Amino acid sequence: MTRPVIGIIGNSYELEDRYPVHAGGTMNSEAVAAVAGCIPFIVPSDPRFVSVKELLDTCDGFLLTGGRPNVHPEEYGETPTEAHGAFDRARDAITLPLVRACVERGQPFFGICRGFQEVNVALGGTLHPEIRDLPGRDNHRMPPDGTLEECFALRHHVTFTEGGVFHRLIGAQEVLTNTLHGQGVVRPGRDIVIDGHAPDGTPEAIYVRGAPGFTLSVQWHPEWNATRDPVSRPLFEAFGDAARAWATGEAPPVLRSA
Template sequence: MARPVIGIIGNRGLINNRYPVHEGGQMNSCAVAHVADCIPMLIPADPDYMSIGELLDVCDGFLLTGGRPNVHPSEYGEEESPIYGTFDRARDAITLPLVRACVERGQPFLGICRGFQEVNVAMGGSLHPEIRELPGRMNHRMPPDGTMEEVFALRHKVTLTPGGQFARLFGADEVMTNTLHGQGIHRPGARVVIEGTAPDGTPEAIYVKDAPGFTMAVQWHPEWNADSDPVSRPLFTAFGDAARAWVARKCPSARVA
């Protein structure tokens, strides 16, 4: 039988500033294929093209990727304003109900950056529009210049709950991560457990309590250097194992190659 299929939630983009495309970072596909050992499938996140039920049937798990547009503040009871940046309402309409459906079914997902924020909002939480403007917080945004290695360089520690899911997975209570985000969790959603924080207190690692499946999400970008990074590799490996377990539950007679 084929490897599990991971739906990679894509973003909208423009080629030459005029040709609209659905796009996804190659790093995401590489991490899914080579580390999680699953088949990557880019999903155009727009309800005009598919339903949540169809996605759940076609895919065995989902990678909720990062993206420049932010979750619309109306999804957590706030008014739209320029401080919240740009939006992708079509992606909101796919990812938020998709997260809730996966939590209910036990279907695995891994949230990254915007995906991390989507998990929190889907579960009823809210977001700060700009972390760096809060007293005592550091600038978590992407460096404006530099090589890819410099942009994705490890920039701060994340302290993990001792004995928690992430600490057990990484085999450590403290890890080093990159940081490329402007927004962050304000109020945790229902059942959202924060197990990792940056030195300034910004939430960095969460999961959904009592969910029957894999619901881990991180604010950093583990897709960078995922095949060799000591934090990224176990995260994607565990995600792939969860997708294989889902296939085994869904089709008990099936054998994943």
């Protein structure tokens, strides 16, 4: 059987500060290929080059990756400020309608970090520009210096809803994760279920209530060490199973709350 194709949402960069590229982290491709068992396909996330319809017809599922630019606040009815950081309007133009189409069709997606935030915004939710500035909240950002191992080190616990989707899938109600994000969910979007929180109350795991397909998204980065990490591996395995079901026209695995 041909492996399902996973569209990995690419990010825009300038190579050597002058050559524009669309790229995706190697760890994303490794997690998709080695754990999910699918073909990684990097998407040039710009409506000048691809349409949402073409992506839906080409791919069996989508990995909504992390990225430095944030979702533009105009997408959730707010005025941009310096605190909102950098933006990528071209990626917004692809991912937000893509999420809505996948939810409606039952086509699987897995949201990570910015991707987690995109899912919330696509369904009408809002974001904090900088959660570390809120009273009682921790700094969830990547350490400013250090090796990749230090940047992706496990730094805080996430507690899942007892008996919920993530608890049942991973087999533990509390897990230890990395954290590399500045923004966070304020108001959940339509049918967004917050199924896991950090100790400071920051939402860390969500899915879309009633959606016919795989819609799990996390605020941390499970692509790091996905082949060996006991939290990351079942997430990517379940995502791969959902993509295989979509590719063959089978009923998707049931991942809804008990």
